Amino acid sequence: xxxxxxxxxxxxxxKPSPTLATDAKAKALKAQGVDIVNLSAGEPDFDTPxxxxxxxxxxxxxxxxxxxxxxxxxxxxxxIAAMLKNDYGLEYETGQIMVSTGGKQVLYNLAQxxxxxxxxxxxxxxxxxxxxxxxxLAGGVPVIxxxxxxxxxxxxxxxxxxxxxxxxxxxxLNSPSNPTGAVYDRETVRxxxxxxxxxxxxxxxxxxxxxxxxxxxxxYNCASLVEAAKDLCLIVNGVSKTYAMxxxxxxxxxxxxxxxxxxxxxxxxxxxxxxxIAQKAALAALTGPQDCIQEMKKAFQERxxxxxDGLLEIDGIKCPRPSGxxxxxxxxxxxxxxxxxxxxxxxxxxxxxxxxxxxAKVASIxxxxxxxxxxxxxxxxxxxxxxxEGLKRIRSALNKLA
Ligand SMILES: Cc1ncc(COP(=O)(O)O)c(C=O)c1O
Numbered sequence: 154x155x156x157x158x159x160x161x162x163x164x165x166x167x168k169p170s171p172t173l174a175t176d177a178k179a180k181a182l183k184a185q186g187v188d189i190v191n192l193s194a195g196e197p198d199f200d201t202p203x204x205x206x207x208x209x210x211x212x213x214x215x216x217x218x219x220x221x222x223x224x225x226x227x228x229x230x231x232x233i234a235a236m237l238k239n240d241y242g243l244e245y246e247t248g249q250i251m252v253s254t255g256g257k258q259v260l261y262n263l264a265q266x267x268x269x270x271x272x273x274x275x276x277x278x279x280x281x282x283x284x285x286x287x288x289x290l291a292g293g294v295p296v297i298x299x300x301x302x303x304x305x306x307x308x309x310x311x312x313x314x315x316x317x318x319x320x321x322x323x324x325x326l327n328s329p330s331n332p333t334g335a336v337y338d339r340e341t342v343r344x345x346x347x348x349x350x351x352x353x354x355x356x357x358x359x360x361x362x363x364x365x366x367x368x369x370x371x372x373y374n375c376a377s378l379v380e381a382a383k384d385l386c387l388i389v390n391g392v393s394k395t396y397a398m399x400x401x402x403x404x405x406x407x408x409x410x411x412x413x414x415x416x417x418x419x420x421x422x423x424x425x426x427x428x429x430i431a432q433k434a435a436l437a438a439l440t441g442p443q444d445c446i447q448e449m450k451k452a453f454q455e456r457x458x459x460x461x462d463g464l465l466e467i468d469g470i471k472c473p474r475p476s477g478x479x480x481x482x483x484x485x486x487x488x489x490x491x492x493x494x495x496x497x498x499x500x501x502x503x504x505x506x507x508x509x510x511x512x513a514k515v516a517s518i519x520x521x522x523x524x525x526x527x528x529x530x531x532x533x534x535x536x537x538x539x540x541x542e543g544l545k546r547i548r549s550a551l552n553k554l555a
Contacts, residue, residue, distance in 0.1 A: 179516035208437030225252025256404030268293035278524035334475020346379030513546035
């Protein structure tokens, strides 16, 4: 067998997505017949609503199976513009909108279009696992802004201001947040918007969970709260989480035309248009009945309350209540330094999650993957019976630590 030349340094230093890896491990164990309680999923457990699937079938039957414009079909861009107007009161022309293969590709395009080697992007921790690698793949440097679970993971404006320097290009805001479920209040978002204007940096606002909020408030972001920030604001969103469409791979960007054009150029030389059939499905999602969102949201909210109640009954767990999305991110550092029945020390979130998988057959994601080693991410994108079983097993496994 002959060996080819070495692969790039870029890919050698790239870590695979830990959330996808854990989910794959849990699914593989389940396939082997192991009774796994999977609390690691990053996607709704609901099926894509029927009218959306019908639109896709119709698209196939009508032969809508060819290349589309690189940045998406006009009707979908118009529907996105209408949604932004309706939800946020924001006006965007279709030339200020691009459709991509998921919100993840939007973020990837943005980093490629925006960053030169050494340029910095400020990322509040805990952060979604893919932000730092996406920045690094573009030669950029992630600069981490620490927050505290005891403070509901809120952003300190003073700390943020201290991190902005001549190389700072952008800050990423994600609210509701993966992994914490925390929502930034209006005042914080407004002040970040004003600071970005003062310093002349972009705000990448990842609003992918904006419709899964438990407080009944209508969504907001820097562009909707600070008029002057609109030209600096890059809105990232998509249909994956809101409409249970993770596999369809449709996300979108809205922002200044120059940035949208640059991102579309990157997309034209990488993936071209997002899937034509999925675009028609996304169009049906955005323009069709919206009651499916309420049903899912209600379920997530009930599960969040019950699951976090259960966690808080366990001595040593501290957990801020999530205000949105379908995750919670308890501080479990009280268990660090203890030993498993086999005598292995639990030294951090990786050890704890490994222990929970081996001992309790519960899959979760170590907080270190999100930039906070004190915590563990549990997803409640699963039914209540599974969540209750998970709680029982977690409690019993933690009780065995000495
Ligand atoms: C915070 C956040 N942003 C973006 C995405 C990307 O979603 P998609 O590429 O499915 O649109 C995810 C998915 O897990 C996420 O959690």
